[in-house]
Amino acid sequence: xxxxxxxxxxxxxxxRGPSTVIPGADIALKRNPELNFLLYGDEGEIAxxxxxxxxxxxxxxxxxxxxxxxxxxxxxxxxxxxxxxSSMWRTxxxxxxxxxxxxxxxxNTGALMAMAFFNLRTMQGVDRPAIAGIWPTNRGDSIxxxxxxxxxxxxxxxxxxxxxxxxxxxxxLGMKKPTVGLxxxxxxxxxxxxxxxxxxxxxxxxxxxxxxxxxxxGNDLGQGTTxxxxxxxxxxxxxxxxxxxxxRQITGFLKRAMVKSWxxxxxxxxAKPAFxxxxxxxxxxxxxxxxxxGLNGLVIKSHGGTSAIGFANAIELGVNMARFxxxxxxARDIDLSHKVDTVPADxxxxxxxxx
Numbered sequence: 568x569x570x571x572x573x574x575x576x577x578x579x580x581x582x583r584g585p586s587t588v589i590p591g592a593d594i595a596l597k598r599n600p601e602l603n604f605l606l607y608g609d610e611g612e613i614a615x616x617x618x619x620x621x622x623x624x625x626x627x628x629x630x631x632x633x634x635x636x637x638x639x640x641x642x643x644x645x646x647x648x649x650x651x652x653s654s655m656w657r658t659x660x661x662x663x664x665x666x667x668x669x670x671x672x673x674x675n676t677g678a679l680m681a682m683a684f685f686n687l688r689t690m691q692g693v694d695r696p697a698i699a700g701i702w703p704t705n706r707g708d709s710i711x712x713x714x715x716x717x718x719x720x721x722x723x724x725x726x727x728x729x730x731x732x733x734x735x736x737x738x739x740l741g742m743k744k745p746t747v748g749l750x751x752x753x754x755x756x757x758x759x760x761x762x763x764x765x766x767x768x769x770x771x772x773x774x775x776x777x778x779x780x781x782x783x784x785g786n787d788l789g790q791g792t793t794x795x796x797x798x799x800x801x802x803x804x805x806x807x808x809x810x811x812x813x814x815r816q817i818t819g820f821l822k823r824a825m826v827k828s829w830x831x832x833x834x835x836x837x838a839k840p841a842f843x844x845x846x847x848x849x850x851x852x853x854x855x856x857x858x859x860x861g862l863n864g865l866v867i868k869s870h871g872g873t874s875a876i877g878f879a880n881a882i883e884l885g886v887n888m889a890r891f892x893x894x895x896x897x898a899r900d901i902d903l904s905h906k907v908d909t910v911p912a913d914x915x916x917x918x919x920x921x922x
Contacts, residue, residue: 571601572668572889574882575661578608579635579654581673581871581878585609588673589616591878592623598879599886605661607632607654632657636678638871645678646685655679659686662864669865669885671856673878679868680716680859687862690894692901695720696861697728697800698868699735700807701884704791710736710745711788711796714857715804722765723905725749725797729770730900731860732795733777738891739884740794744776748783748793750802758782766797775900856881858888860897865889 574595578588585608596602603626606613610631617624632654636645650656655674659682661667672679680696689696699712710732713720720728729747736745749767751759756767759782770779780793788796788806798806825831855877859866865888869881 570890571603572599572886573603573605573661573666574885574889575605575607575658575667575670576882577655577658577670577672577674578606578613579632579674580658580679581869581873582638583872584635585612585616587873587875587878589613589620589623590875591882592627593620594875594879595882595886596622596626598883602626602882602886604628605630605658605667607658607661608635609654630657636674638675640675640678642675642677642681645675646681649678650682650685653682656682656686659683659864659866662866663687668889669867671867671869671878671881671885673869673871673873673881675871676715676868679866683859683862683864683866687864687866689861690863690898690901692898692905693727693731693861695724695727696859697731698803698857699732699860700857701739702788702796702810704789706791708740709788709791709794709796710740711798711803711806712860713798713800713803714807715800716859718799718801720762720799722762722769725762725766725799726769726773726904727861727901729766729777729779729795729797730773730775730904731897732797733775734893734897734900735858735860735888736794737776738888738893738896742794744778745794746778746780747795747797748780748787750788750796750798750806751782751784754782754784756782769904773904775903856884858884863894865893 576588578585592604606627606629610629613629634649634653636649636653636655655672658670662670695717697713698716699710700714702709702711712728712732733745733747736742749763751763783792855870855873857868867881867885869878
């Protein structure tokens with residue numbers, strides 16, 4: 568029998584609040600009967616939804632919170648107004664006090680990142696946290712990070728991201744020794760920023776349960792060339808938004824093409840199974856949930872506008888990582904990676920890169 572896990576939920580977070588969170592918790596509970604929930608938010612609103620989902624009510628504890636962080640609040644404003652008393656802060660705090668094994672919120676991303684950082688702090692040896700997500704590819708799924716937690720990163724921070732991403736791949740994707748690639752403007756060793764090239768030299772020397780592949784380019788993200796793709800938050804967030812926009816664009820093209828004439832309508836009917844399979848592959852609810860890695864606790868960010876199924880998937884992401892003892896394993900791997908001597912930049916490489 569699986570170990571009982573407690574998941575803290577920010578019930579007021581996201582575009583729909585309890586109307587998504589409680590049904591999502593019910594779906595996750597049916598898939599994982601060993602779960603307990605701590606529900607943070609407006610007690611009156613939560614009670615009304617728990618009446619509809621008695622199974623969730625039977626294994627949950629509700630903690631009333633007067634403040635809910637708005638989706639449009641700036642992180643600094645949310646910290647001033649909702650620190651220590653908001654449903655978001657108290658959900659995160661439950662992991663710090665060991666009342667919960669993981670925290671899940673669909674709330675304001677910037678506020679959640681700020682509160683998680685100030686409450687949990689980064690683990691020893693980690694300078695910056697990273698947002699890691701599951702990226703659908705032609706080969707299956709891969710892990711991409713950082714997708715926007717911080718802008719810029721030095722070589723050692725990129726190495727930290729690689730170590731954390733590989734640990735997530737082992738936990739969520741079941742890989743024993745994930746391949747890791749550094750996102751760059753080319754695969755040649757002389758290309759890219761000094762920080763990226765330096766990170767590559769360090770990763771080649773690591774003796775950890777990961778295999779360094781080398782540099783990868785933007786088109787490798789969709790191909791699934793590596794199990795983990797590492798970049799800093801600025802380019803990672805641009806890549807994420809570009810991919811999401813491309814999916815919406817292609818979907819729009821298909822919809823317009825399918826209703827253009829009776830021939831295309833007939834063609835759609837005949838090809839409907841293929842279109843359904845494509846829709847399932849591109850459905851963002853299947854890969855819903857970004858993880859804040861590098862903190863002293865597990866915090867999962869669900870998409871604010873997701874469905875109940877999407878929120879359930881975010882809960883299960885937290886469950887899988889808690890079962891894997893993710894925080895402890897990342898801490899161990901980070902410690903080992905920092906014992907590797909950094910490799911001095913090669914002058915000939917620098918000269919070739921400039922030319």
